[in-house]
Amino acid sequence: MRGHLILRVVSKILIPFLLLFALYVQFHGDFGPGGGFQAGVIVAAAFVLYALIFGLRATQKIISPALLEVAVPLGVLIYAGVGVYTWLMGGNFLDYNMIDSHDPSHGQHLGVLLVEAGVLLTVSSTMLLIFYTFAGRGR
Amino acid sequence: MEGLNELAFVLGGVNHWITVFLIMAGLYIIVSRSNMIKKLVGLSIFQTSVYLLYVSPGKIIGGTAPIIIANAPDQMYSNPLPHVLILTAIVVGVATLALGLALVVRINEAYGSIEEDEVYSGEDWN
Amino acid sequence: MLDQLPAIIIAVPLIAAAVCAIIRNETICWLIALVVAFVSFVGSATMLGQVQQYGEDISYKLGGWAPPAGIEYKVDLLAGYVLVLVSLIATAVLIYGRQSVKVEIKKSMQGWYYTMYLLCMCGLLGIVITGDAFNAFVFMEISSLSMYTLIALGKDRRAVAAAYQYLILGTIGATMYVIGVGLLFTLTGTLNLADLAVRLGPMLDTPAAIAGMAFIIVGLSLKIALFPLHLWLPNAYAFAPSAVTAFLAATATKVSIYLLMRYLYTVFGFGFAIEQTPIPEVVMVLSLLAIFAGSFTAIFQENVKRMLAYSSVAQIGYITLGIALANATGLTGSLVHIFNHAVMKGALFMLVGGIAMQIGTVRLSDMAGAGKAMPLTMFGFVLGGFSMLGVPGTVGFVSKWYLAMGALENGWWWVVALLMLSSLLVLVYMGRVIEVAFFRERPADAVPLKEAPKSMIMTAWVFILACVYLGFDTSFTVGVAEQAVNVLLGGAQ
Numbered sequence: 001m002r003g004h005l006i007l008r009v010v011s012k013i014l015i016p017f018l019l020l021f022a023l024y025v026q027f028h029g030d031f032g033p034g035g036g037f038q039a040g041v042i043v044a045a046a047f048v049l050y051a052l053i054f055g056l057r058a059t060q061k062i063i064s065p066a067l068l069e070v071a072v073p074l075g076v077l078i079y080a081g082v083g084v085y086t087w088l089m090g091g092n093f094l095d096y097n098m099i100d101s102h103d104p105s106h107g108q109h110l111g112v113l114l115v116e117a118g119v120l121l122t123v124s125s126t127m128l129l130i131f132y133t134f135a136g137r138g139r
Numbered sequence: 140m141e142g143l144n145e146l147a148f149v150l151g152g153v154n155h156w157i158t159v160f161l162i163m164a165g166l167y168i169i170v171s172r173s174n175m176i177k178k179l180v181g182l183s184i185f186q187t188s189v190y191l192l193y194v195s196p197g198k199i200i201g202g203t204a205p206i207i208i209a210n211a212p213d214q215m216y217s218n219p220l221p222h223v224l225i226l227t228a229i230v231v232g233v234a235t236l237a238l239g240l241a242l243v244v245r246i247n248e249a250y251g252s253i254e255e256d257e258v259y260s261g262e263d264w265n
Numbered sequence: 266m267l268d269q270l271p272a273i274i275i276a277v278p279l280i281a282a283a284v285c286a287i288i289r290n291e292t293i294c295w296l297i298a299l300v301v302a303f304v305s306f307v308g309s310a311t312m313l314g315q316v317q318q319y320g321e322d323i324s325y326k327l328g329g330w331a332p333p334a335g336i337e338y339k340v341d342l343l344a345g346y347v348l349v350l351v352s353l354i355a356t357a358v359l360i361y362g363r364q365s366v367k368v369e370i371k372k373s374m375q376g377w378y379y380t381m382y383l384l385c386m387c388g389l390l391g392i393v394i395t396g397d398a399f400n401a402f403v404f405m406e407i408s409s410l411s412m413y414t415l416i417a418l419g420k421d422r423r424a425v426a427a428a429y430q431y432l433i434l435g436t437i438g439a440t441m442y443v444i445g446v447g448l449l450f451t452l453t454g455t456l457n458l459a460d461l462a463v464r465l466g467p468m469l470d471t472p473a474a475i476a477g478m479a480f481i482i483v484g485l486s487l488k489i490a491l492f493p494l495h496l497w498l499p500n501a502y503a504f505a506p507s508a509v510t511a512f513l514a515a516t517a518t519k520v521s522i523y524l525l526m527r528y529l530y531t532v533f534g535f536g537f538a539i540e541q542t543p544i545p546e547v548v549m550v551l552s553l554l555a556i557f558a559g560s561f562t563a564i565f566q567e568n569v570k571r572m573l574a575y576s577s578v579a580q581i582g583y584i585t586l587g588i589a590l591a592n593a594t595g596l597t598g599s600l601v602h603i604f605n606h607a608v609m610k611g612a613l614f615m616l617v618g619g620i621a622m623q624i625g626t627v628r629l630s631d632m633a634g635a636g637k638a639m640p641l642t643m644f645g646f647v648l649g650g651f652s653m654l655g656v657p658g659t660v661g662f663v664s665k666w667y668l669a670m671g672a673l674e675n676g677w678w679w680v681v682a683l684l685m686l687s688s689l690l691v692l693v694y695m696g697r698v699i700e701v702a703f704f705r706e707r708p709a710d711a712v713p714l715k716e717a718p719k720s721m722i723m724t725a726w727v728f729i730l731a732c733v734y735l736g737f738d739t740s741f742t743v744g745v746a747e748q749a750v751n752v753l754l755g756g757a758q
Contacts, residue, residue: 037226073283073380080280083272093272095329123230130237137244162444169433178433186440192447221450224399228443231406235436238410242417242429249422258426264500264571 004053011053018046026120030109036116040123048131056135065132068125075122082114154195161188173255175246179239186232190225197221267311271325271338274308274352275391277301282383289376291367298379299359302386306352309390313345317748324396332396333457339396343600343749347393347523350604354515354611355386361724362508364717365618369506370418378418382512385411389520398446398456401524402439405488409435412517416505427500434497438487445480448473462532469537478533482544485528488521491548491585492555495578502574503627507618510570514577515611519603522584526599529588530753539591549589553683555582560690564697569617569627572694573610576653579687580606586680587668593750595671600746602664605652605735609660612728613649616642619717619725629698634707636699638714641722643702645729650695652732655688659736663743 019042026039051059083094091098096111149156161184168181202217243253250258281301285294312323325338340348359382370378388408395401413435417428450456452473453464468474483494490498498518502510529538539545559579566572584606587599619642620635621627636643652659665684672680707714716722735742 037230070287073286076283077280080276080283083276084280087269087272092326092329093269093276094327097329134240134244166437169437175429182433182436185437189440189443189447192444193450196451220456227399227403231403231410234410235406235432238413239429239432239436242413242425242432245417245425246429249425262423262426264423264503 007053011049015046015050018042018049022046026116029116030112036119037123039116040120041127043120043124044127044131047128051131051135056132060132060136063128065129065136068129068132071125072122072129075118075120075125078118078121079115082111082118086111154191158188158192158195161185161191175243175253175255175258176240178255179236179243182239183232183236186228186235189228193221193225193228267315268325270308270312271323271340271394272327274305274348275338275387275394277304278383278387278390282380282387285376285380285383291372291375291379294376294379295359295363298383299356301383302352302356302359305386305390306349306356309345309348309352312340313342313349313745316340316342316345317745333455333460336400337396337457337459338394339459340394341749342745342752343523343526344393346600346745346749347520347603348390350607351386351389351393351516351520354512354607355382355389357611357724357728358508358512358515358615361511361615361618361721364721365507365622368622369420369508374418378415381411381414381418384408385415385512389516392520393523396458398449398458398461399443400456402443402446405439405442405521408517408520409439409488412509412513415509416501416513418509419504419506421504423500424504424506427497427504431497431501434487434494438484438494441480441484441487443484445477445482445484448477448480452477458527458532462534465532466534469533470541475542478528478538478542481528482525485521485525489518489525489585490578490581492551492558492578492582495555495559495581498578499571499574502577502614503568503571507614507621511611511614511618514574514614515607518577518581519584519607522581522588522603526588526596526753535591535754545589545591548585549680552582552586552589553680555579555585556683556687557690560687560694563694564690566694567629569620569629569632569698570614572629572698573613573617576691576694577606577610579691580610580653583664583668583684587671590668590671590675590677592671592674593747593754594667594674596750596753597743597746598664598667598669598671600749601667601739601742604742604746605660605664605732608728608735609649609652609732612725612732613646613653615721615725615728616645616649619721622717622721623714624712629701631711632698632702633705634702634711635714636703638707639716641716641726643699645722645726646702647699648729649732650691650699652736653695654691657736658733660732660742661736663736663739667743 022039022042025034025042026036029035047059047063082099086095086098087093089098089101094111096108097104099107099111165181165183165185165188168184169178172178172181197218197220199215199217202215205216205219246258247253250261252258278301281297285297288294316323323340324332326332327336327338330336366375366378385408388404388406388411391404392401392408395404413428413432416431417425446456449461449465452468452471453461455461455464465474487494502514505513529544556579559575559577559582563572563575563579566575580602584599584602587595587597587602590596617627620632620639623639624631624635648659652661655661655665665688669681669684672678672684
């Protein structure tokens with residue numbers, strides 16, 4: 001696709017907005033439809049678009065498959081880490097009320113934020129990794 | 140009146156009719172196609188029926204998102220639980236599809252074909 | 266700490282799986298997996314002990330949300346019994362499997378193998394412990410997806426094709442289950458199993474409830490591999506890596522059987538599902554067909570792993586037969602057989618894994634004369650065969666005894682006769698292996714054989730000895746099973 005000037009210019013303009021939109025969806029999850037799953041897929045879509053236009057190799061230079069293979073379990077660990085933290089604070093697994101000792105609703109807020117961050121990391125890297133695996137096969 | 144009731148039955152349950160259609164269409168594709176990718180497409184359609192089955196009864200016409208609004212505490216809202224469940228089911232569906240496609244890629248590399256009858260009949264399974 | 270046990274046995278394997286996925290070093294991953302599996306085993310056993318001691322179910326609110334809105338983890342006697350079984354087998358297969366994994370799975374994949382193994386264990390334990398219908402589906406898919414991956418790791422190219430077959434059928438099963446749950450959820454507005462049972466009570470005979478029940482039972486039957494829905498099982502068992510086969514055969518189907526029992530006896534209830542629907546009759550006919558078709562097909566298998574897989578189809582028939590008998594004795598037999606079959610089939614698959622490692626194939630014709638070269642392995646196989654046959658003094662006898670007594674209680678003497686007859690078929694197919702291994706000379710040009718590595722033989726023999734020990738001392742299996750049956754039938758009597 002190197003010759004297609006319009007595609008390259010348009011996608012270069014689009015990709016930052018895609019990532020921005022992903023962040024919006026991620027952080028708007030508290031008040032409306034949104035959250036880690038959706039945001040993760042949008043992040044991955046931005047990179048897939050980049051890979052379609054500029055090639056797989058160029059994308060893998062930005063985010064290498066090895067990095068993604070670490071990012072997938074890391075997201076799970078962030079999620080589970082919140083649960084372990086609530087254990088340490090004396091609550092049940094993933095009982096967000098325990099995170100903030102002064103105000104349980106702050107704890108809920110922070111808990112969901114952290115958990116969704118983990119979800120974002122895992123979902124986006126899984127999606128991208130799936131794309132890498134299929135696109136890179138047979139070369 | 141009789142005819143009107145029947146019409147209400149057909150139209151009122153339109154989401155269920157579509158669900159049933161998706162279940163049957165998905166299963167039919169899985170059974171009738173020998174191409175492994177097409178089978179996975181059928182499987183995906185079959186799973187999609189579940190999404191509709193769960194989400195459609197949760198929607199209340201005129202209902203809003205289930206968030207407490209300070210000056211309108213009695214606001215009617217849609218049940219949020221089905222959406223959360225189906226989000227999980229969609230993720231499961233994606234994972235299944237990705238794994239299935241990965242297996243088909245491996246099968247293609249090992250057998251040189253993704254037609255089920257060629258893969259299974261050409262092999263001694265004992 | 267103790268009150269957190271239900272979450273610990275689920276969350277720790279999950280965390281460990283993620284850690285293994287980052288580390289990916291074979292030795293470290295194996296150690297982590299072993300420690301975690303053992304922790305799960307100790308946790309499960311402690312919980313079972315607690316439930317037995319205080320006579321009170323353990324209920325755990327995940328995330329602090331109270332049921333029925335929140336997800337509840339619930340351990341009663343039945344759940345504790347299956348949890349102990351799954352975690353015990355998982356630990357043993359880890360000890361057993363290390364050498365065979367080193368041989369059978371590519372070096373770069375070994376770290377991933379343990380990741381998937383832990384995920385699978387987490388999923389299986391989760392299905393048992395959760396008190397939430399949808400959560401059970403999620404755990405079912407966690408365990409199934411990792412199981413497909415584990416099967417596809419097999420050396421043979423047929424492993425991938427078998428995994429694909431299992432993926433299609435397994436997903437259909439799980440989706441049917443979730444459709445059924447969806448219908449019940451639309452009807453009652455709850456997903457908590459206990460709450461579902463209460464709210465379903467007055468509307469059990471509505472079409473939606475019956476349709477939901479049908480979907481759930483058919484979906485779970487696919488997962489159980491109840492005849493004639495067993496088509497995925499033989500290939501999956503035959504071509505998976507040896508350690509995976511031992512784990513899969515001993516746990517995966519058992520957990521689905523547990524879930525089916527839960528639905529039939531507690532959610533839909535004895536009074537409806539058993540007494541007012543033809544389910545017991547249908548399940549009984551299918552179980553008997555499974556016993557005979559499975560055993561009969563096993564006789565003609567040339568691949569020993571495939572032969573044992575068909576025998577598993579038959580053994581599952583014995584377990585579901587107990588469900589169909591629907592009296593306390595038959596159900597006890599069924600529950601005892603879940604444990605016993607896991608122990609003896611686990612042991613047999615472990616021994617066959619050792620043979621596969623030494624000979625390189627599991628074809629019957631290549632095993633000629635193996636009795637002389639691998640006496641420990643083949644002698645264990647003989648004892649395991651006795652147990653499958655139901656010789657008195659082995660576990661196989663105990664469960665068949667209870668099943669036969671249960672059938673007599675219902676006045677179905679012909680079922681007892683068929684049970685006896687089916688043992689003859691077991692004699693034929695196990696006898697074939699023993700004949701080839703002991704009474705045929707090893708061809709002169711064949712590679713010289715020696716015993717499999719100690720760790721493999723030892724673990725398998727611990728299970729073989731357990732087959733004999735549990736055949737005499739039934740206080741654990743039968744004792745717990747009888748109490749667990751009371752839990753199942755509690756609502757009815």
